[in-house]
Structure formats: structure tokens, C-alpha cells
Amino acid sequence: MLAVVVDQVSKAYRRGARALDSVSLEVEEGEVVAVLGPNGAGKTTLARIIATLLAPTGGRVFLMGRDVARSQADVRRILGYVPQGATAPPESTGEEYLAMVATLHGVPASERRARIRELLRWLELAPAGSHLARTYSGGMRRRLDLAAALLHRPPVLIFDEPTTGLDPSSRRHIWNHIKELVRQNGTTLLLTTHYLEEADALADRLVILDRGKVAVSGRPEALKAALGGDRVRLAVPSAQLPAVREALAAGWFDDIPAPTIRGLPDGTTQLEWTLPAGARAAARLTEALHGAAVSVLGIFVYPPSLDDVFQAHTGRTLQEAQEQAIASGMAPEEGRGKAGRPPQRAA
Template sequence: MAIITTSDLTKVYGRDFVAVDHLNIEIEKGEVFGLLGPNGAGKTTTIKMLTTVLKPSGGTAVIDGHDIIRDSLAVRKVIGVVPQDLTTDEDLKGIENLMMVSRFYNVPEERARETIKELVRLVDLEGAMQRYVRQYSGGMRKRLELIAGLVHSPKVLFLDEPTLGLDVQTRSQMWKHIEEVRENLGVTIILTSHYLEEVDALSDRVAIIDHGKIIASGTPAELKASLRGDVITITVSSENDVEKMLEYRGATEVKDLGGNRVRLKVQSADREMASLMNYIVSSGISVTGINVQKPSLDQVFLEYTGREMKDEEPGDFRSMMMRMRRLRR
């Protein structure tokens, strides 16, 4: 059952700049939905419209039965936003921050404390609530931010860059907490991240947006399977060697990447490697490097957009959340 449905959702700036172009997506209740896109693709504009911060130029969306245009206040009550920037007050204790957020949403104090107690247990922060936030580690701050977006018991959580700046070990712990939140609370999560392995690990489904349109969608496994094979990148010594590599017939696709690098797309690198090595030796090609990549979301993203994921402008989600809080008052 879909909890979010967009119907020709469109945003046009000025006379002719189409940021989001007749977007139609359905997000199922209780799933983690990864939304990816390069800078300027329309991802942030889409989220701003879904969170009622930005009014569409055309079309609409329905979240938990509420239209984002006609019932914007009702929408704000059922969604939570956790931005990539840290928004909790360092000069307040953990519990004081959470109680302050609960008051933004007019949650009765007794219910707020009960909800906070459960959330704190989920993310292992029981012993930190009476400590000032400035004493928290980076991972603790991120966990506090996560549950700050849940104190009013939203049905949909917009989660932007949840592990930005964390080390690998702390990041994996944060993944576990996000999964526990989804499992225990049944909340639907819209996830955006520049760590594509994070989106792969957490998302039930992923959509890639570019030029305001969804250009690919499916489960992570389906998207990776769409690449139809592995990628072998070979670095050679000369342009003459590049020309020889471009004549290799065992690949489904051969491309000159420049810089004496050639990319081969093959059905299976494991099966193809012996034939490839024989060709290199028999052709007298001087190879300085070989890199084999199995299908990944990074490759999927590059394949469909022609670009690599780059950092978004900082502070965008923070300003969005602060505006939402003002609108709720």
C-alpha cells in the first residue's frame, strides 16, 4: 500500500527552467526508499515539495492521504525531517533538545517523555540524556538527530545524509539503528545519501532522478543486474596499446576512457579473464594496471547519469527543517 504518491509533480523556475518534470512515483508504507541524483537533478526540489516547503508549479502529491497543497498542515504532522547538518543545541542536554522539538509539534509532555524513552532505548543513548550535547561524540550526535525527527511519531521520515562525516565503524552502527527504527516503529523512510553503499545496504527500492525525471528505479539488486555484467578497466602504456585493446572482441562493450585507459564491459570477469590475458600477451600489449569492478550502485549511477555523485550544497536541508518548524507554530 502506497503512503506517498506523486501525480505529475512539477516545479518550474522562471519561464522555462523545469527542475522537476511531471514526476510520478509511489512509495510503499514501511519501506526505505533511496532517492539519488546528481547536483541540479531535481532531487532536493522534489523533497522540498513533498515536505510542503515549496509549492509545486503543477501536479501534486498525497502523503498518508493528505494532499501536499490542500492539506499542507496535515502533511507536516505526519512527516519528520532529519537534515545532514547538526541542528541540536550543544548548550542543552540531550533530553532538553528532544523535549524542545516535541513542543514544536505540540506533543503533550507525558506522551513526549514516553516516546523519547522508547527512542533513546532504540539508539542506545540511555546514559547520555542528562549530558550536554557538546560532550557527545559524532556518532552520538547523529543518533540524537535521528530520534529528534521522530519525537512526534511521524509516519514518514525524510533522512538526509545520516552518516555524513562518520568513520566506517560508526557508520555501520548507524545503519543498524536506522534498520531498528524502521522495524520497530514501522516508519517509511526517504533516504538520500552520497554513500551509495549506504543506499544499497538500507534501501528496499531506489530511484535515480536526473533533469527532473526518474530515469531508473527498482531494488538495488535489479538496478545492478541492469548493467548486465562486470567492468574491467585496463591501463596501458601507449596509444598504440589502446588501439589494440579497442579491437578486443570478448567484451559486450569497449570504450576508450582517455589517459591510456580502456573500459571493457563483460558478462563475467571471472570467466573472461583468461581469454583477456591471452589476448593481451599475444597482441604484445604493455599493461600497467587492471581493475575489476562487480556491479555496484556507483556504477549504476554513472551508467544512467553519466556523472559521479558529488556533494550537495551544505545547509539546504537544515534551512528546510527550520522553515518547517516555523510553519508548525
């Protein structure tokens, strides 16, 4: 059964700004799907629409067969939603906050204490349960948010930017809990992220979202394999680039396409190819360039990455897309409410 179906969903704001443009995706039961893209791509808008917190301009969303627009109460009973910002009141203890959320979700009073203790223990927060939320570290706050989303034992979880702002150790901690949740409970998970390694580590399937549209989707390994070979990167002195061009044009490399060429501020130039049997091709290139008296400063061969996939389908790296988002003022995610406040939790 399909747990989540997003069918041609669009979202337009005033003055013609479009956060989403005919986005479609499907998530099977028990599957982990990552929506990857830079800030401003529409990820949080999509998450909030699925979570019933935002109405789309067009299209429909179904959660476990229920129309999200027409069955909001039913959807919220079977959905756990973890928004980006910390949601616990800073002057409440972790236990007090979870008790409040359990009440909002209708968890039976006879089960609340046991469920809270179970989640605090599982998420390694039991010693801090009686402490004020304002004393929690960033990683602890994210785990507390996850506990709140799981109190009513939903079969479907949406996790918006699970580890933004966390240090690498806390990030991996969250990843381990997510993997265990899916393995033990078969939870269906849709997560949004702008971290390549997060998508690679967690996702069964990937949806790349860019400028409000789906650029490509598929299993991470299949998307990488579709690029057609290894990445080969060659560094030479910029002053010797004419000699490199002459050597490449001499007919020795008719089977090798033209490289992408990028000059760097340090006086070096990088040439980059995607080539089958990258190591053998690199050896041929190095030998020929040495024969043409070109000083090869470095040559690197590595398998395709998700950033290569992103670049192949959007025309820019994810880092470049992030920088463009910052320059355009879209770096704060588009899902915030009025006056920059984080969105409220669905209940």
C-alpha cells in the same frame, strides 16, 4: 497502500532555475526508498516539498492518501522529518530539546518523559541527555535529530542525507538504527543520499535523481543486473595503446564490444568493458594481448556497482557529478533557507 505518491512534481525558482522537473515516484508502506544523486540534483527540494516546507511549482504529493498541499496539519501528524543540518539549539540539553519538540507535536504531557527516555536509550544517548547539544559529536547530533522526528511515532519518515559529514563508524551506527527502526516498527522511509554504499545498504528500491529529473528507478540488484555483465578493466602502458587497438581490431574479439578508453596522468591507459562471464573474457583478452607483446599492467573483474548504474543512465560517474556540482557552485544542497540557514523542522 502507497505511503508516498509524488506525481509530476516540479519546482522552479526565479530566473528560470528548475530544481525539479516532472518528478514522479511512489513508496509503499513499510518500504525503504533511497533517492540517490549528487548535490544540486534536487533531493533536498523534493524532501522539503513532501514535508510541507516548500510548495511545488507544479504536480501533487500525497502522504498516506492525504494531499500534502491541502492537509498540511494532518500530514505533519503522520510524518517525521529529519533535515540535513543539526536542529537542536546548542545551549539546550538533549532532553530539553526533545521536550520542546514533543510539545510542538502535541505529545500528551503524561507520555513525554517516558517517550524521551525510551528514544534516548534506544539511540544510545541516555548518558548524554542532560548534556548541552553543543557538546555532542556529529553522530550524536544526527541521532538526536532522529529522536526528535520519532517522538510523535509517525508511520512515515523522511531522512535527508542521514550521514553526510560523519566518519565511517558513525555512519554505520546510524544505518543500524535505521534498519532496526524499519524492522521493528514497519516504518516507511524515504531517504536522500549521495553515498552509493548508503543507498546499497539501506534501500529496498532506488530512485536516481540527476539535474532535477528521475534518471531511473528500481531495486538495486535489478538495476545492476540490467547492465548485462561484469565490469572488466585493463591497464596498459599508454605508449602501447596502438598495439592494443591493432590486436582488438584483428578480428579475435568480434563478440566483444569496443571498450571505454581513458588515459591517466601516470602514463597508463585504462580500457573498460561490461561483459557477460567477465572472468573468461578477461582471460581471453590477457592471453591475446600478451601474444601481441603488450605489457598488461593489471586486469580487474568486478560485478556492476550502483556507480555503474548511475553512469549508464546519466553519462557520468557520481563522483564526476559531484565535482561538476562543486564547480558550478551547487555543492551546498539546494534546500537551504534564506542566508544559508538550514530549514526549520516541520511541527
